[in-house]
Amino acid sequence: MNSKKSGNQTVTFQNPPVILSRCNVVGPKEGDGPLKGSFDVILHDTYDGEKSWERTEAKILERAMRGALEKVNVPSDSVDYILAGDLLNQIISSNFAARQMGLPFIGLYGACSTMALSIALGSMLIDGGFASKTLCGASSHHDTAERQYRLPTEQGSQRAMYSQWTVTGAGTVLLGDSGQGPRVTAATIGRILDYGETDAGNMGAAMAPAVADTILNHFQDLNRHPDFYDLIVTGDLGSVGLQLVLDILKKSGLNINNFSDCGVMIYSTEQDTHAGGSGCGCSAVVLTGDILNRMTSGELNKVLLIGSGSLHSSLSTQQGESMPAIGHAVCIEK
């Protein structure tokens, strides 16, 4: 019994799970960007009344979880599992958010690929008969990520032009085994590739080979052409990684025109984020905002989201290790 597997890395769903609802919360910078009209809640400041940015991050993830349920009047006890993750050590944002929800919890770590991974697994649990509803989410916060990974905000350091700006935001989707809405029809779980990048500021370059690998495998596994999709969107490579992926795909014979990246979409060039957005929250809020809005309006009917994660830690970088990376893809169709 292995009927749902196509090729090496892709599964297709027999009863594709439905995106019943979605919710997102973002920080002020994201709320100033070109996608501002697609967010449910925009914070006035990065603390939102909390005494630490870490508390704020857990709070906005919980808010996005509750928001997705409230929009469709689904009581929390009808959700079978929460699947969530974030960038912080021991995924404390997700742990503290899930603690408040009181539901069975599956903790994930996939760095910025987490939103795609949570949707992929949440869909497998539903289509596999283990759940009727799953709540899938991810979060990040610019200031919690900077002090953990790179340069604490208070330090005011100059950033490299190829660096990405971690998004302050949380996004969730409520998946169900029946109902109205776009459906998750397939998922491609990625494998880890590492091309030796050691500069933790240059995540786009670290992630590009793994993302390209997942995209190539997705099309090969399903015997599909990129034209099948109205939009192929990575989350989140930024402008540097996006160009690298397109170059790799072109060399492999795959020319994709309808390609974008959540990290490129979320900020305008005037916002001085350099290579664009990153963080688990980036693809989470762009998917649950702009992309699913455009699916609802009929502008997009078939979307492939490839979450991209750089799987290093501050310690592994300090110890001179390179940055392993991964990409997970989910196919969403109306």
Add this chain to the structure above:
Amino acid sequence: MNSKKSGNQTVTFQNPPVILSRCNVVGPKEGDGPLKGSFDVILHDTYDGEKSWERTEAKILERAMRGALEKVNVPSDSVDYILAGDLLNQIISSNFAARQMGLPFIGLYGACSTMALSIALGSMLIDGGFASKTLCGASSHHDTAERQYRLPTEQGSQRAMYSQWTVTGAGTVLLGDSGQGPRVTAATIGRILDYGETDAGNMGAAMAPAVADTILNHFQDLNRHPDFYDLIVTGDLGSVGLQLVLDILKKSGLNINNFSDCGVMIYSTEQDTHAGGSGCGCSAVVLTGDILNRMTSGELNKVLLIGSGSLHSSLSTQQGESMPAIGHAVCIEK
């Protein structure tokens, strides 16, 4: 279609996945303990030739992954997914081990509950039709965990008598949709409970309520009595947490006689570990060693393993937050 769900938190498998193979690697202290005869590889020292303990941890996890495949001559490309996690920030041990394996990878974070979580999810992916083989594993290393969470080894600090000793070890199981071996017949995914414990040295107390909650729900969901099992084993509460769980269960009307804890089993009292073992690797190596050996020999036929995780981080403790905890249970039958 939600036929595999029993009660609120438990799933039962229609075609229970088979434990086709298993492998473990431990450090010298674990290899000196009462379970020494049940380990595949015992390291001579905690570095095993590597320049950092973090490298050692990734290496032993990879070795346990390869070992499980080699024992049954299963080529790595017939494995659909690796599901693994560890204690280190951004689960770098699992990321670096999975990078070497080149297989689709699902990164988990459940602290010391990770082995049970990986088996639960790996079983769902097989029984759900998404995989024919999954490789599930977890690791920890005493010295990587101590310097991340508590007191760096080099500091030589005195430890509290209620503290646990993080196990140096990695364990894996290879699950399959057919074949000979013990089967994973049910799983109970836990919810997070937090009774306000803030002492990161006292994990047993932090984890006890969540573990008791999962045990009570497991028996209620399946309408089972503890006598159904030959062994109910937590991993890993240590001696303090074990007593607390027994007290909580007794107050809830559940008297369990056939109860033990991987953290209590792995060291002798002469080994000066105080409250016993802990870490993702603890239940991973006790399950894949002593417990499954006793199932093979016929001494045990039905086992319930409840992985227990304390979901705090060094930062959350420093910020004064209490320690959320979780327990995930898997039922293994011959």
